[in-house]
Amino acid sequence: xxxxxxxxxxxxxxxxxxxxxxxxxxxxxxxxxxxxxxARLGCWSGDGEGRIVAVLVDDAAGELRVARARVGxxxxxxxxxxxxxxxxxxxxxxxxxxxxxxxxxFKPVRSHARWTPGPDAWGRAADMPIxxxxxxxxxxEGEDVHEVAVGPVHAGVIEPGHFRxxxxxxxxxxxxxQLGYQHRGIERAAVGGxxxxxxxxxxxAAGDTTVGHTWAHCLVLEALADVAPPPVxxxxxxxxxxxxRLANHVGDLGALAGDVGFQPTASFNGRLRGDFLNLTAALxxxxxxxxxxxxxxxxxxxxEARRRDMTHRLxxxxxxxxxxxxxxxxxxxxxxxxxxxGIVRPEEATAAGLxxxxxxxxxxxxxxxxxxxxxxxxxxxVDPAICGEGDVQSRAWVRWLxxxxxxxxxxxxxxRPLDGELRVPMPSLRPDHLAIGLIEGWRGPVxxxxxxxxxxxxxxxxxxxxxxxxxxxxxxxxxDEQISDFPLCNKSFNLSYCxxxx
Amino acid sequence: MTASxxxxxxxxxxxxxxxxxxxxxxxxxLLLGVVVRVKAWFAGRKGPPLLQPYFELxxxxxxxxxxxxxxxxxxxLGPVAGVVTALVxxxxxxxxxxxxxxxxxxxxxxxxxxxxxxxxxxxxxALDTGSAFEGMGASREVAFSCxxxxxxxxxxxxxxxxxxxxxxLTLTNLLAIGGNAWVAHPGALLLVVGAWVLVVLAENCRIPxxxxxxxxxxxxxxxxxxxxxSGPMLGLVEYGAALKLAVTSSLVLGLLLxxxxxxxxxxxxxxxxxxxxxxxxxxxESVLARxxxxxxxxxxxxxxxxxxxxxxxxxxx
Numbered sequence: 001x002x003x004x005x006x007x008x009x010x011x012x013x014x015x016x017x018x019x020x021x022x023x024x025x026x027x028x029x030x031x032x033x034x035x036x037x038x039a040r041l042g043c044w045s046g047d048g049e050g051r052i053v054a055v056l057v058d059d060a061a062g063e064l065r066v067a068r069a070r071v072g073x074x075x076x077x078x079x080x081x082x083x084x085x086x087x088x089x090x091x092x093x094x095x096x097x098x099x100x101x102x103x104x105x106f107k108p109v110r111s112h113a114r115w116t117p118g119p120d121a122w123g124r125a126a127d128m129p130i131x132x133x134x135x136x137x138x139x140x141e142g143e144d145v146h147e148v149a150v151g152p153v154h155a156g157v158i159e160p161g162h163f164r165x166x167x168x169x170x171x172x173x174x175x176x177x178q179l180g181y182q183h184r185g186i187e188r189a190a191v192g193g194x195x196x197x198x199x200x201x202x203x204x205a206a207g208d209t210t211v212g213h214t215w216a217h218c219l220v221l222e223a224l225a226d227v228a229p230p231p232v233x234x235x236x237x238x239x240x241x242x243x244x245r246l247a248n249h250v251g252d253l254g255a256l257a258g259d260v261g262f263q264p265t266a267s268f269n270g271r272l273r274g275d276f277l278n279l280t281a282a283l284x285x286x287x288x289x290x291x292x293x294x295x296x297x298x299x300x301x302x303x304e305a306r307r308r309d310m311t312h313r314l315x316x317x318x319x320x321x322x323x324x325x326x327x328x329x330x331x332x333x334x335x336x337x338x339x340x341x342g343i344v345r346p347e348e349a350t351a352a353g354l355x356x357x358x359x360x361x362x363x364x365x366x367x368x369x370x371x372x373x374x375x376x377x378x379x380x381x382v383d384p385a386i387c388g389e390g391d392v393q394s395r396a397w398v399r400w401l402x403x404x405x406x407x408x409x410x411x412x413x414x415x416r417p418l419d420g421e422l423r424v425p426m427p428s429l430r431p432d433h434l435a436i437g438l439i440e441g442w443r444g445p446v447x448x449x450x451x452x453x454x455x456x457x458x459x460x461x462x463x464x465x466x467x468x469x470x471x472x473x474x475x476x477x478x479x480d481e482q483i484s485d486f487p488l489c490n491k492s493f494n495l496s497y498c499x500x501x502x
Numbered sequence: 503m504t505a506s507x508x509x510x511x512x513x514x515x516x517x518x519x520x521x522x523x524x525x526x527x528x529x530x531x532l533l534l535g536v537v538v539r540v541k542a543w544f545a546g547r548k549g550p551p552l553l554q555p556y557f558e559l560x561x562x563x564x565x566x567x568x569x570x571x572x573x574x575x576x577x578x579l580g581p582v583a584g585v586v587t588a589l590v591x592x593x594x595x596x597x598x599x600x601x602x603x604x605x606x607x608x609x610x611x612x613x614x615x616x617x618x619x620x621x622x623x624x625x626x627x628a629l630d631t632g633s634a635f636e637g638m639g640a641s642r643e644v645a646f647s648c649x650x651x652x653x654x655x656x657x658x659x660x661x662x663x664x665x666x667x668x669x670x671l672t673l674t675n676l677l678a679i680g681g682n683a684w685v686a687h688p689g690a691l692l693l694v695v696g697a698w699v700l701v702v703l704a705e706n707c708r709i710p711x712x713x714x715x716x717x718x719x720x721x722x723x724x725x726x727x728x729x730x731x732s733g734p735m736l737g738l739v740e741y742g743a744a745l746k747l748a749v750t751s752s753l754v755l756g757l758l759l760x761x762x763x764x765x766x767x768x769x770x771x772x773x774x775x776x777x778x779x780x781x782x783x784x785x786x787e788s789v790l791a792r793x794x795x796x797x798x799x800x801x802x803x804x805x806x807x808x809x810x811x812x813x814x815x816x817x818x819x
Contacts, residue, residue, distance in 0.1 A: 148634045148720075155729075156717040169641075170795065259721075261713040261792035267545030333710065333791040341794070483638075484795035487718035 004030065005056070005065040010372035013223040013435035014066065016451070019053075024069040027054055032081045034058075034065070040353055042438075042447050044078070044088035046071075046096035048116065048191070048460045055436060055449060059371040064436050073119065077103040084353025087468060093121035107135050110180035110501055115188060132183075133162055138176045140166035145173070148483065152181050159497035167483055175478040175486070177471050182501040190461035194221060194295075194429075198461075202448075203290050206465050206499030211237070211244045212441025213463070213499075214293040216448040219374060219437030220461075221295040224429040224452055230421040233297035234375035239413045240280065240289050240298075242406040245442035247276035249399040249406075250321055252494050256396055257328050259488045260337040268324035275317040279410075282310055297423030307414045314414065318407050325400055338393035342477035342489035345390060354473045356444015356466045357402070358493055361395040363388035368440035380409065392492040402442075431456045443467065443496065465499030510765065518765050519603030525773055526592045530744035531555035533751070533780040537708075540784025555744065562737030570730055573630050580627025580728075581735045584742030587620030592749040596674045598772030599681065599761035605672035610658055613673060614651065617705065617750075620742070621647055628727035635719045639726030642795070646704065646711070646723065649802035653701050656809030657694040663816045677756030684760075687819065693812035695757055700805035702750045706743065708783055710793040710801065721795070751779045 004026070006019045022030070034056050035041055043055035047068065056065040077100035078085040087109065089100040094108045099121045107122075111132040114120050124130070133152060146167055152160035160181040166174040186201040202217040203210050215237055222229060229237075254269025277287035284292035284300050292298055302310065328334055344354065349362040359366055367384035369377045385401035387394040429452050437448040444466030453459040474493045478486060510518075535552040542549025551557075569577065594609045596602045625644060628636035661680045662671060664687070669675050684691055704711045707724035719726055728739045755775045762768055793801055 146634070148638065150720065155719055257791075259716075259718065261709045261716065261787070262790070263541055263545055263788050267547060271546075331789075331791060333793070336797070337791055337794055482794070482796055484721045486720050487716075488721075 005067045008064050008066060008436065009062065010064060010368070010436065010438045011219045011223050011374045013226065013430065013433045015430075016432040016434055019434055020067050021051070022067050022069045024052065024071055024075055027052070027067050027069040028076070028078050030067070031056065031078060031085070035082050035084065035353075039065070040355070041082065041084050041088065042436075043449055043462055043464055044085055044092065045449070045462050046092050046098070046460075047451055048096070050096075052092065052098075053434075053449070053451070053460075053462075055447070057372075057438070057445075057447075059366045062371050062373075064372070064438070066434060066436070071098045073097065074099045074101050076101055077106075079103050083351045084469070087472070097121050105138070108180070110183040111135075112180075112183055112185070132181050133178060135178060137164045137178065138166070138174060140173050144168055161497050163486070165478075165483055165486070170482045170484060172478050172481050172483050172486070175475045177475055179471070179497055179500050182498045184498075184502065186502050187461055187463055190458055193458050193461070199294070200290075202463075204498075205463055205502065206467070206496040207288060208248055208496065209244070209441040209443060209446060209465070209499060210289040211240045211293065212439050212443075212446040213448070213465075214289075215241060216437035216439040216446045216463075218293050218295045219439065220435045220448045220450040221426070221429065223435035223437070224433050224450055225295070225427050226430060227296055227424055227426060229297040229375070229424060232301065232418060232420050233422050235413050235416055236283070236298045236301065236418055236422070237293055238376035238380070239410055239418070240283060240292055241439070241441070242410045242413070243276055243280045243283075244289055245406045246403060246410070247273050247280065248442040248494075249403045250276060252399055252491065253325055253328060253396060253403075255491050255494070256338070256392070256488070257334065259491050260334055262328065262331060262334050265324050265328040268320065272317055272321050272324065275313065275320075279310055279313060279317070282306065282313075294423060296426045297421075299422065301419035301422050302414075303419050304417075307418060311411065311414045314407065314410055321403065321407075325403070329397075329400070335393070337488065338396055339391060340389075341392045341485050342481060342492060343389070343391045344473050344477050348476050349390065349473065352472045352476060353469050355469045356440070357395060357398050357442075358470050358473045359444070360384055360386045361398045362390040368438050368445040372438045372445075374439075376413070380412070382409070392488055395492040429456045429458075441466065443494070443499075444470065463502055465496055465502075467495035467497075467500045470495050471500060514765070518600065518769065521766075521769050522597055522600065522603050523589075523593070525597060525769065525776075526589065526745060526748055529773060529776065530748040531559060531741065533747050533776060534740075534744050536777055536780040537784040537787065540781050541788050544785070544788035555740070559737050559741055562740070563734050565733040567731075567733030567735050569732075570631055572632050573627075573730075577627045577630040577730070578735065580624045580630075581731060581738035581742065583623030584620045585738050585745060587616045587623075588742050588745035588749055591616040592745060592752075594673055595749050595752050596677050596756045597752045597769060598755045598759035598775050599678070599768035600765055600772050601674040601678075601761075602672075605670070605674050607670040607672060610671070610673045610676065614654055617746070618647070618651075620746070624727055624739075627731075631730045633730065635722075635726050635729060638720075639722055639724065642723045643727060646798055646802060649799055649806065650701055650704050653697045653802065653805035653809045656806060656813055657697055660690055660694055660809065660812040660816050663813070673756075677753070678761060680757045681760035687816055690812040690815040691757060693808045693815065695754060697805040697808040697812070698754045698757070700801065700808075702747075702754060702779075703783070703786065704798075704802060704805075705750050706747045706783075709787045710790050711798055713792050721792075723795075747780070748776060751776055755779060 008014045040057045042057035047053045051068045053068045091109045097118045148165040150163040152162045162178040164176045190198045203214050205213040251273035258266035280289050281287045346362045365384040369382040387397045431454050434451050439446045447464040449462040451460040477489045534555045539549045591613045593604045625640040628640045661676045664679050712723040
């Protein structure tokens with residue numbers, strides 16, 4: 001099959017004429033074969049012109065394979081033989097209409113009308129208003145089975161999502177997660193662009209993964225325009241990415257401690273997360289890393305005094321984080337809560353196509369910084385941090401290992417000169433090209449896919465946040481668990497709602 | 503023992519009783535303030551003022567309440583019953599070495615079932631809302647409280663064996679005799695104290711049984727039952743919880759603080775003791791994580807077993 005598909009790499013554009021137009025049967029069969037051989041379905045999405053574009057991510061070979069196929073109103077669903085396609089097929093149907101026949105649980109993803117004119121996949125009239133969240137949900141029938149519905153409005157200040165548990169007493173049979181409440185239409189808004197606001201929309205695609213999404217976006221545009229940002233900019237981007245990882249992982253470990261009522265780490269990590277956000281702000285002025293990455297480079301450098309100051313603060317934060325997190329992992333009552341709770345088995349993780357921290361916690365060594373390196377990762381080797389049990393403890397431990405690695409990386413990056421030429425001018429995008437940007441954000445790989453038309457404008461822009469792959473993992477982790485452990489399991493994944501809703 | 507108090511003039515007894523009620527009513531919220539303050543200190547924060555629970559109560563009492571249309575008078579009964587049962591139970595529980603204002607033979611059964619009555623009313627008012635969450639919390643609360651009772655009664659049984667044959671079986675007598683028997687039965691008393699500390703933590707929804715600070719509905723036990731209460735009703739719920747903390751803590755305190763023979767001094771020592779106990783609860787909450795809900799029964803059975811062993815220990819002497 002590899003000779004049929006177009007083989008490319010992360011951040012390298014290919015001309016659309018080199019992307020093969022396969023028949024859908026052949027493409028589906030190839031996807032099933034590749035996925036069973038260890039590849040991951042990175043994208044299965046409409047191109048807006050009646051075709052499906054499929055991206056296979058081969059982590060072992062460091063390759064991305066692309067193909068496309070024309071699709072009609074109906075096609076045989078890929079999901080029964082390739083479960084990780086389930087959400088892509090639902091999304092495709094919602095956006096462009098093709099019905100995946102044989103899909104086991106075929107329903108809308110984000111509660112919006114079809115983008116292109118044509119029949120709705122669920123037979124809804126074009127003038128019928130679509131109310132968010134009003135969808136069919138899975139039900140378990142039987143004596144003593146009861147249903148608990150949580151959200152979309154929650155007791156804490158968190159994003160909206162609806163969780164429907166089928167329970168038998170405290171035991172959860174099944175959890176169904178219904179999102180889409182924050183759908184903003186940022187993919188669609190990028191069409192015809194890049195517009196002046198596109199960059200800002202990508203920065204806000206998932207607010208906690210600003211650097212991850214912005215870098216992936218810049219990577220796509222730079223590939224399409226065939227420019228390379230200066231090496232200093234690559235180092236600064238890597239620094240930003242690792243600081244974002246540090247802030248979020250540290251915050252997550254604190255939140256996990258908070259969920260089991262372990263106060264010391266919850267409080268200390270809450271403050272320490274702020275220290276890392278402030279380091280981000282020291283580079284670019286925004287604690288969330290906005291306004292730093294731009295196509296062609298970055299906006300701000302760091303002179304020697306600033307690097308020295310940042311290194312100093314980094315070392316102080318490292319000392320505090322080490323103390324706080326070691327206390328967490330050395331407390332037996334915490335271990336009793338973390339261990340053997342919310343287990344995702346490796347074969348489930350593979351079948352569901354989990355990515356990032358959740359996947360590495362099942363013992364699979366995948367990390368886009370290692371498997372698909374770009375920029376600073378070409379010179380700086382990053383080894384995936386893995387832990388094998390697939391439970392809450394493993395997901396916490398992977399985060400801790402990554403905190404240690406990232407502290408080391410930032411320390412080394414700050415030792416390099418970080419000023420000089422920061423940005424090269426961006427020419428217009430090459431017409432009729434396709435490019436993929438894959439960046440390992442703190443949650444997992446962020447994939448952006450851009451296609452240009454004959455005028456060099458974007459005809460389709462696809463964003464795949466790691467949360468899109470991983471929400472299913474949370475549902476799997478809850479099978480046969482206690483409903484009271486849901487918040488803990490949820491926090492151990494800590495997935496993005498808006499990154500999924502787009 | 504209580505002889506000095508019992509022999510005192512009526513007006514002294516009346517003053518002591520008033521002092522007892524005043525301590526319960528006035529001091530209880532301060533205990534919550536102490537817990538929060540100790541936790542804040544452990545977390546490296548300054549924490550809210552010690553009197554914050556009083557400010558909160560004052561705020562809640564001034565507020566309006568939103569009541570779901572699906573509820574009945576049962577919903578409003580819960581918070582009131584919570585305060586009343588805790589207060590009445592408090593009238594029969596001695597504060598440290600200071601005797602309780604009221605006592606009769608067998609009053610300990612009344613105390614145990616006053617707690618149960620308060621819980622029953624809370625559970626009913628939770629079920630009255632018809633919410634899935636509150637039903638879940640109610641079922642948890644009821645299941646766990648069944649396991650708390652044996653620890654309480656077995657502890658009393660251990661102490662009752664020490665009671666003179668002709669002495670009335672009152673809580674005051676029981677706790678006083680326990681407080682004075684540390685030399686003869688240190689092991690048994692230690693076990694009872696251990697069991698009852700667990701009872702205090704469980705009854706008051708503290709870590710490791712429940713987390714009073716969590717906002718996560720699905721993990722809550724007690725808090726989820728009062729999610730629908732607001733304004734003055736929520737104020738009553740919180741006040742009732744504070745009272746219960748004071749009353750259950752004074753059970754433990756009665757064992758730890760023998761009477762000095764001077765009632766006013768005893769009362770003063772008891773107040774100090776309550777504050778120290780609240781501080782210790784704060785420490786426990788700062789160094790422990792919460793148990794898995796599935797393991798809570800195990801911990802409660804442990805408490806009952808400790809009390810049972812103390813019964814055996816006393817019987818063997």
